Each structure stands twice: as C-alpha cells, then as structure tokens.
Amino acid sequence: MFSLKRQSVSEAAIELLITLLMLIVCFATLYPIWYVLVNAFNDGADAMRGGIYWWPRVFSLKSFIAVFQSNGIVTAMGITVAKTVVGVAVHVFFTAMVAYAFSRKELIGRRIYMFIGTVTMFFGGGLIPYYLLIRDLHLLDNFLVYVIPAAFSFFDLIIFLSFFREIPAGLEEAARIDGANDFQIFYKVIIPVSMPVVATIALFHGVYQWNDYFTGMIYINDMDLQPIQTFLYRVVAQSSSNQMLAAMPSGVSVTVTSQSLKLATMVVTTAPIVFVYPFLQKYFVKGFMIGSIKG
C-alpha cells in the first residue's frame, strides 16, 4: 500500500517535469515568432529604438498598408501564388500518374524503370550541369522553370506507390469491365480514393513551392517573375534595403522604415501557410506513417 502510493507520487512528479519541459519547448518555439510579430505591428520609426518584447508600444498598421501598396511586393506575391497553385497541381497529377503506372505488376519494363528512378535518389549531376540544362531548355527567365523541373519526384513516387498497393484490385476491375482504359482508371478511380496521400504530397510540395527562393534567385533575372521569397532573400541576406525602399510607393509616411516594411512582408508571406498546416496535420502525419512502414 505504502510503496504503491510512493510510486504514484513519483509518477506524478515525472509527469509534471515533462509537462514543464514541453511548455518550455513551446515557449521557445513561439516566442521568436511573436517577437517579430509585435515589432511588425509597431510603428516603424519607434521600433528602431528596440525594447518591444510582449506587445506593440505604438500600434500601427502603416507597414502592412505600405506592403499592399507596393507594386513590387504585390507582383512577387502573385508569382508565388501562381507557382504554388500550378506547381502543386502539375506535381501531384504527374507524379501520381507515373506512380500508378509503376504500381501495376504487369507493366513491361517495370523493374528497369524502378532502377532508373532509384539511381536518381542517390546520385545526381550537381548544380552546374543542371544549370546548363535549364539554360539549354530555354527555361531561364521563364515562369515554367518553377513548374516543369519540379513536376516529378521519385521520392514522392514511392510514397504514392505504397499507398496504391493497398487499393483493392476489384475497384479497377469494375472500371475495366465498363471499358475504361488505364488512364481513365487512374483519374476516375484511383485519384478519388487516394485523397489522403494526394493531400500529403500536395502539402509537402506546396510548402516547397511557397518557400523556395533558390529557383527564383538562380534562374530568374526578370524582377517581374521573381517570387516573394526571392524578393525577401535579396532584402534579408544582401541587406539591400534600397530595393525595399525602391519598392515603396512614393508618399508613404516616414514612420514606415525599410525594417518595418521587411517585417510586415515576412508576416504577410508566412501567414497563409501557418493558417493552413494545422488543418492538414492528420494527412501529413499519415504520410509519415506510410514512409516509416516502408523504411
């Protein structure tokens, strides 16, 4: 009786300790973002003094208004939205289509095709030969550079493949008897029953497209084609606030500084993803389950 009680006391102490530790982790995760957020909502000139930790000292939305008045920023946002929407649609459809073909046992040449793909996961040509290829394909300064080179991923194909294997064969048989060909079976039968894995890959690729600044930095010189992340990279990493100020519409009040405009742009850029991912959580956790079972 006594030992039982003592055990439960120490159990409770461990529980409390872990809970505290997890609260610290949560704080350490959220606070750096909060700090940026309150500074973005503070008046720009006032924020230069520093010392804003918990709440804006002089609340102001001027930086956000300036963001939406700046042509450069709005154009870059448009490119980001366009490349994410088009990129995800193409990537998911194309990779799933190839994965479905690879998943069918009777496919002639299947083992060779799989081998060709497996090699690509462990060895590649590297940056320079890849750049020369993109140039020879006339994809430099071309919107399609965001879409076509990202249309396929063998890694994602494997995730699709392990999902497609679980689909009962009877579904396809019924469609075949109705006279559907393999491509019709793919988009009329397979895609609709594969929504969990489609959502997972769409989220992964969507995050990639939304956050990628590298493609825009290397293959794009035309400022009207650069996505918002590349725009921000040029501001953040090269500290060229000139570009930021140049992007500001004339007549913006002096209380908006390049720093506050930068913070506001960061907030606007990140907000959509942060609002979307918690709702897709159950899908990507499931995607990882497929991956870990495969591994």
Next chain:
Amino acid sequence: MSVKAGTEPNLRKTATGRTGIPMWMRRIIGQRYLQAMALLGVAWMVIFNYIPMYGIIIAFKNYDIIRPISAAPWVGLEHFRELFEDENLKYVVRNTIGMSLIKLVIGFPLPIIFALLLNELRSMIFKRWVQTISYLPHFLSWVILGGIMATWLSDVGIVNKVLMALNFIHEPIFYLAEPKYFWGIVITSDIWKELGWSAIIYLAAISSISPELYEAATIDGAGRGQKMWNITLPSIKGTISILFILAISGVLNSNFDQILVLRNSLNETSSNVIDVYVYQVGLLSGRYSYATAVGLIKAVIALALLLGANGITKRLSNTSLF
C-alpha cells in the same frame, strides 16, 4: 516483366502468329496507356536527372559558355589537381564537415528524446497542442528565418538588449558579422526549425508499437523508465538506424538554403561550405568546369559514405536501406 517458366514456351510459339508481330510487342501495345504513363516519367528522369549526370564530363574538359559541351577540349584530371592547391577549399571543407558533425551529435538525438518524452504525456489534448506548435517553424522558409534571426541579433535586438541589461556586455555585438558566432547560429537555428518535424517519424514509429507489450510489462512491474528503455527504444531501433544512415551520407550536404541566407562576406571564413562554394565559383565567377569537379568529388564521397554506413548498420542491427 517476369513470365512464369511454364507459360513461356507457349508464348514463344504464338509469337510467330498470323500477324507477324512478336508477342512482347503485342503485349506492350495492349498496355499502351500504361506504358505511355510510365514512359513520360522515365523521359522526365532522363532529361532532369540523367542529362545533368552526362554533363559531369565538363569536369574533365575546359568548358566555356559560348561553345556546346561536345566542342570543349579535354583536359583530363587538370581540374582535380587544382583542387589540392585551392586554399579556399581548405576552410570550405572544414566548415562543411565541422557544422555537419556538430549537427549530427546534437541535432540527431534531440528529436528522438523529444518524441520519447512527448509519448510519456498522459493528456492527449496537451500532447496534440505541443506537437502542432512544434511543427510550426518547419513551415517557415529559411529566408523568413534569416529575417527573424537578423531581427533578434540586430544592435537593438532582444539578444543584445538582454545581455546589456544583465551587464554581460557593454556595447552591442554584431553577431552575423563575426565568424566565431556563425556555427552556433547555424546549429541553433537548425534545431529550432526542425526539432518537432524530425520527431514526427519517430512518433509515427512509436504509435505502431503494440499496446500489449506495455500491458505485459506493467503486469511484470516495470516502471516508466524501464518501459521506455526496454520496449519503446528497441521498437524504433530500425527507424533510428535508417535515419542515421541518411544523416551520415548527408555529412557533406550542408543546408544550402540556410547557409546562403545567413552568410555574408564578413563571416566568410567560417560560413562558406562546399555547396555555396560551387555556386560562387561556378555560376558567379563562371568557372564551370572547376566547380563541376568540386561538386563531383562531393557527390562521390557522399555515395561512398552512404554505402559504408549502410553496410555497417546492416551488420550491427540488421536494418539497411537496401
């Protein structure tokens, strides 16, 4: 492609049928939609994966931008000999391996510990909240993170303000301008960004452990610590091994996106890494052949590390990638 041994002779006989079209060809025509779908993928891989592999030959040539690859003169191993005389490459390789090893030693075990502790929480709601919050930084891009770091570390940023208030320093430090702080900044920001995300795969593995194992252990009088050590850890050993192989083979892969955002000319000596160096030498200075040679050496060593790590874990724990 494999045809059962018993049926094969039959197929051969019919292969010389009335139409004169070989049987295998007729089978391919029969699955033409399927073949078209598969071959589109193969064509993509040939273009975007295999043509760049062919492009590696410029490491053995003197390539310049005005002529096609085939017209460039061969120079043999000249560019590889140059590697050994390249003074910059010394600190570039040191930074790449140094940062990776520290990331491996600190960054690899932390998500495992985090997943194990999270699994000990009784309250499912609290657990789900902690998980959701821990994923958040993964969804921020490195550019955004670079902006956050710059805000934190600026002269009026919170780090300098707090350290000055506590009298540790008397004037603000420009952290991103000093080489000695760079590795610490890279490793801390990497752990902050990926801790929760890296833990997902372990949590997925833990959730597939049969509850009966824990029930049996409880009846035998095992405590929490014992269960964690004797059931949970051994059950996710396979997952840990696989991720360890991948981590080892990635030692030469610095996080390009991250380094490019945080580096600048002032912290160059401790911030430049192989991937960034290839980018600078190749695309910015136009020395395509030499940069390709640097990249090739990196890719070959990475492949060797992968095969080596795979072989070792196969022998030690019977799990392997292939």
